[in-house]
Amino acid sequence: MADQPLVRLTIEGVPVSVPQGTLVIEAAKQAGVMIPHYCYHSGLPVAGVCRMCLVEIETTPKLQIACATQAAEGMVVNVLSAQAREARQGVLEFLLINHPLDCPICDQAGECELQDYVFQEGRSRTRYTPTYAKRFNPVEDFGGDVLYVPNRCILCTRCVRFMEHVAEEPILNVSERGDRAYIGIHPDRHLDHPWAGNVVDLCPVGSLLSKDFLHKARAWELDKTPGVCTGCSQGCNVNLDTRTDVVVRVRPRANLDVNQYFMCDHGRMQYRWMNRGDRIEAPLVAHGHELAAVSWDHAFARAAEIVRGTAGRAAVLASPRASTEALFLAKRVLGRFDLTAAFRVQRVSEEAPLIGVPNLALRSERAPNVTGATLLGYTEQFEVAVKALSGSAVVLVLDDPLEGVSADLLRAAGQVIYLGTVLPDAARAAHVVLPIANVAEEDGTFVNRDQRVQRYFQAKVGPGMARPAWWVLGELLAELKLGGPFGSAAEAFAWMAAEEPRFGGLSYQLLGTRGMVLPAGRPAGVGA
Amino acid sequence: MAITVKTVRRPEGEVSYLRATLKGMVVTLSHVFRPKVTMEYPEQKSTDDWTLSPRWRGTHRMLTDEQGRAKCVACGLCPQICPANCIKLVPGEDEEGHRYPLIYEIDEFRCIFCGYCQEVCPEEAIHVGVHYENAEYERSRFVYDLERLCAQTHPVSTLWDPSDPQGE
Numbered sequence: 001m002a003d004q005p006l007v008r009l010t011i012e013g014v015p016v017s018v019p020q021g022t023l024v025i026e027a028a029k030q031a032g033v034m035i036p037h038y039c040y041h042s043g044l045p046v047a048g049v050c051r052m053c054l055v056e057i058e059t060t061p062k063l064q065i066a067c068a069t070q071a072a073e074g075m076v077v078n079v080l081s082a083q084a085r086e087a088r089q090g091v092l093e094f095l096l097i098n099h100p101l102d103c104p105i106c107d108q109a110g111e112c113e114l115q116d117y118v119f120q121e122g123r124s125r126t127r128y129t130p131t132y133a134k135r136f137n138p139v140e141d142f143g144g145d146v147l148y149v150p151n152r153c154i155l156c157t158r159c160v161r162f163m164e165h166v167a168e169e170p171i172l173n174v175s176e177r178g179d180r181a182y183i184g185i186h187p188d189r190h191l192d193h194p195w196a197g198n199v200v201d202l203c204p205v206g207s208l209l210s211k212d213f214l215h216k217a218r219a220w221e222l223d224k225t226p227g228v229c230t231g232c233s234q235g236c237n238v239n240l241d242t243r244t245d246v247v248v249r250v251r252p253r254a255n256l257d258v259n260q261y262f263m264c265d266h267g268r269m270q271y272r273w274m275n276r277g278d279r280i281e282a283p284l285v286a287h288g289h290e291l292a293a294v295s296w297d298h299a300f301a302r303a304a305e306i307v308r309g310t311a312g313r314a315a316v317l318a319s320p321r322a323s324t325e326a327l328f329l330a331k332r333v334l335g336r337f338d339l340t341a342a343f344r345v346q347r348v349s350e351e352a353p354l355i356g357v358p359n360l361a362l363r364s365e366r367a368p369n370v371t372g373a374t375l376l377g378y379t380e381q382f383e384v385a386v387k388a389l390s391g392s393a394v395v396l397v398l399d400d401p402l403e404g405v406s407a408d409l410l411r412a413a414g415q416v417i418y419l420g421t422v423l424p425d426a427a428r429a430a431h432v433v434l435p436i437a438n439v440a441e442e443d444g445t446f447v448n449r450d451q452r453v454q455r456y457f458q459a460k461v462g463p464g465m466a467r468p469a470w471w472v473l474g475e476l477l478a479e480l481k482l483g484g485p486f487g488s489a490a491e492a493f494a495w496m497a498a499e500e501p502r503f504g505g506l507s508y509q510l511l512g513t514r515g516m517v518l519p520a521g522r523p524a525g526v527g528a
Numbered sequence: 529m530a531i532t533v534k535t536v537r538r539p540e541g542e543v544s545y546l547r548a549t550l551k552g553m554v555v556t557l558s559h560v561f562r563p564k565v566t567m568e569y570p571e572q573k574s575t576d577d578w579t580l581s582p583r584w585r586g587t588h589r590m591l592t593d594e595q596g597r598a599k600c601v602a603c604g605l606c607p608q609i610c611p612a613n614c615i616k617l618v619p620g621e622d623e624e625g626h627r628y629p630l631i632y633e634i635d636e637f638r639c640i641f642c643g644y645c646q647e648v649c650p651e652e653a654i655h656v657g658v659h660y661e662n663a664e665y666e667r668s669r670f671v672y673d674l675e676r677l678c679a680q681t682h683p684v685s686t687l688w689d690p691s692d693p694q695g696e
Contacts, residue, residue: 103650104603104650104651105601105602105603105626109603139625215621216619218604218608220604220608221604221608
């Protein structure tokens with residue numbers, strides 16, 4: 001892009017310079033003007049069907065659509081002139097002829113572009129008589145997670161273009177013609193493509209709905225927190241939508257270097273476990289054969305006593321869902337031992353790529369921080385580590401669900417410190433149990449398969465006394481006089497960046513919400 | 529110094545209580561012949577020249593459709609607008625796929641009777657009522673659930689209409 005010649009143009013009186021070939025609608029964003037649009041989407045091919053982005057271009061006799069007009073040298077674009085506004089008002093009036101007045105029961109209400117633009121520049125009253133019968137088609141189940149409400153459809157064809165050009169499985173089309181047109185689906189097919197859920201996000205109105213989210217919450221009740229998808233090692237950027245400390249849906253967050261504007265259905269459904277109710281709410285210490293709830297101070301003292309009082313071999317059984325900070329600090333706690341650090345990850349045989357976007361797929365390894373764990377010296381030889389448990393003086397479990405690891409096997413080890421969100425039966429053999437926050441309840445970072453370090457943010461409050469793993473391990477390190485404690489995840493990361501050369505030079509501030517590729521890593525990402 | 533008492537003689541007519549008493553009796557008796565201004569609540573609840581205003585905002589009532597179902601579609605606007613945060617709403621879906629409230633509760637103790645819920649309701653379902661007799665034996669009875677709101681029969685409030693500012 002950099003070597004392309006620039007053209008200068010004026011949009012709403014603001015002079016801007018953009019590379020040749022830029023569309024007027026994109027150039028307007030640089031001028032701080034949002035041109036109303038429905039069919040245009042930066043991630044899809046241009047269709048120019050909605051006519052909503054009509055703008056006045058001086059020297060051109062008729063109004064032009066900003067989404068299909070390239071910026072040219074000396075162009076003067078008026079977005080808010082009387083002529084352009086009147087034209088867009090007309091377009092909105094046509095869209096509203098058949099659009100039902102069912103905003104109160106529509107899931108899109110509050111984040112609906114039709115609502116926004118009508119409010120912004122539509123007519124305040126209808127010119128149609130109340131007896132006018134609107135077009136009616138019954139609600140259709142498209143299969144997968146998608147429901148189609150044809151009455152609300154404004155025929156922008158974003159969904160059709162997504163399935164055709166991005167997913168490359170053209171099973172949607174515009175059926176019929178004129179005012180009878182609707183979105184049709186192949187009669188023998190369902191919308192069960194692994195990335196089909198994106199059509200719900202792409203739909204500017206409430207025509208394509210998620211069955212999972214149907215009637216669950218209103219858009220204005222949701223708090224959005226930037227996060228990273230935990231579904232696989234791709235590390236798609238997401239927003240966690242929460243209502244009163246419950247995650248109710250996950251939607252993609254645009255990051256052109258990772259997932260563009262999309263995320264897969266598998267990742268979309270990866271949120272219910274974040275709301276689990278059966279969490280550990282207090283630190284527990286073994287008292288005879290029972291685990292007894294104690295204060296944090298007491299638990300740290302006991303854990304430090306275990307680490308200090310033993311020597312020889314030790315093992316860390318970590319989860320690749322733990323943050324990079326926690327993985328690093330867990331190894332530091334047992335730094336002076338002969339350490340075996342292992343994790344395990346669920347691998348499925350097939351990846352599910354989104355064909356239209358290079359280097360984007362639902363990956364076979366179904367955990368977000370496999371690369372982070374590997375970089376920090378964890379190996380995937382989990383079974384070997386489990387077999388070696390009996391000879392270990394100390395075992396630190398970091399949020400591994402301990403499936404297939406029996407309590408007897410853990411008892412065979414010397415002392416067991418268990419950091420986890422929930423308490424599996426085997427973990428009852430632990431000597432100290434420290435409750436930690438899950439991914440929605442803490443700040444942290446994941447390293448995706450392209451070695452991109454990405455931050456995720458706290459979206460809700462953890463239960464009871466559960467605290468982020470970086471805090472718990474930091475306090476434990478301080479108790480052992482090995483480092484810490486940390487006041488924030490940023491401090492923990494800064495310490496890791498100082499100690500671990502691979503993360504050198506990085507900080508939370510630099511990572512921002514888009515993440516950065518590790519200095520030694522290959523420059524990967526979409527289109528690279 | 530010895531204390532001396534000075535005795536002042538007053539005219540008989542001024543110190544007699546009889547005159548004042550009779551004057552008071554005249555006032556009292558004159559009221560017997562004047563028109564009555566008190567209302568004998570609870571036997572009598574309104575008079576010819578005094579009733580509750582049609583804009584009175586009292587405890588709520590949920591209007592129902594022909595089938596007796598609440599008109600509410602659980603759009604979530606009333607809990608959003610409510611300044612006292614007294615409306616609890618959980619949306620759901622009925623057998624026919626219509627959106628309706630699974631839980632709709634109004635805490636009448638918290639309510640400040642501003643009438644915003646009625647004003648904001650797009651379905652004309654929730655209304656404040658022209659009603660003031662709400663005594664209960666238990667505090668918990670002041671949280672009205674959907675069934676109770678639908679069962680209310682009192683008239684609903686006519687809110688002020690900005691397009692007809694003088695009208696009732």
